[in-house]
Amino acid sequence: QKEVEQNSGPLSVPEGAIASLNCTYSDRGSQSFFWYRQYSGKSPELIMFIYSNGDKEDGRFTAQLNKASQYVSLLIRDSQPSDSATYLCAVNEGDYKLSFGAGTTVTVRA
Amino acid sequence: EAGVTQFPSHSVIEKGQTVTLRCDPISGHDNLYWYRRVMGKEIKFLLHFVKESKQDESGMPNNRFLAERTGGTYSTLKVQPAELEDSGVYFCASSLAGQETQYFGPGTRLLVL
Numbered sequence: 283q284k285e286v287e288q289n290s291g292p293l294s295v296p297e298g299a300i301a302s303l304n305c306t307y308s309d310r311g312s313q314s315f316f317w318y319r320q321y322s323g324k325s326p327e328l329i330m331f332i333y334s335n336g337d338k339e340d341g342r343f344t345a346q347l348n349k350a351s352q353y354v355s356l357l358i359r360d361s362q363p364s365d366s367a368t369y370l371c372a373v374n375e376g377d378y379k380l381s382f383g384a385g386t387t388v389t390v391r392a
Numbered sequence: 393e394a395g396v397t398q399f400p401s402h403s404v405i406e407k408g409q410t411v412t413l414r415c416d417p418i419s420g421h422d423n424l425y426w427y428r429r430v431m432g433k434e435i436k437f438l439l440h441f442v443k444e445s446k447q448d449e450s451g452m453p454n455n456r457f458l459a460e461r462t463g464g465t466y467s468t469l470k471v472q473p474a475e476l477e478d479s480g481v482y483f484c485a486s487s488l489a490g491q492e493t494q495y496f497g498p499g500t501r502l503l504v505l
Binding site: 286314316318323324325326327328331370374377378379380381382383384385 | 395396423425427433434435436437440447448450451483487492493494495496497498499
């Protein structure tokens with residue numbers, strides 16, 4: 283499987299701040315990218331997907347993709363305690379096979 | 393609509409025993425995937441079914457693992473005989489035909505002693 287690297291955590295941010303999560307991938311041919319949120323002991327929950335270079339916004343979440351730099355990020359604006367979770371970056375290698383990063387644990391301090 | 397369900401949620405077995413994990417995908421999802429997360433590592437792909445056919449089983453670690461999806465509905469993943477290094481969380485996911493977005497189940501936590 284191809285490599286997906288995420289910035290090491292844990293990441294601690296105060297409530298109301300912006301949490302910034304980064305992910306790089308090794309396969310230049312990758313076309314689709316996903317961010318999952320996983321609460322402890324629960325299933326990974328899809329929160330964003332992005333296919334095109336640039337920004338994609340959904341509520342308080344913004345995904346950014348730069349294929350030339352093989353970089354995808356997730357911004358969480360106005361962070362809330364309920365955003366405390368592990369965030370997983372996943373890259374579609376082709377044929378629907380996802381490669382995951384190790385995850386970044388985010389803690390939002392009230 | 394019910395999400396992906398997996399059974400059991402936890403399983404503790406001894407080395408050498410057999411364990412069978414079950415996954416029920418979201419109704420109507422032709423694609424079904426198995427993934428695994430071993431301690432301290434990232435989630436890794438095991439295999440992909442399209443309906444009842446194995447589309448890609450390149451991630452299966454060895455022949456102790458057998459996945460089936462008879463009838464193209466639920467799937468089972470059998471580990472026989474289980475080894476210590478098989479311990480981890482086994483996730484199932486599903487997606488609609490032609491769709492890349494995969495929806496994950498809660499996982500089965502397997503501990504081999």
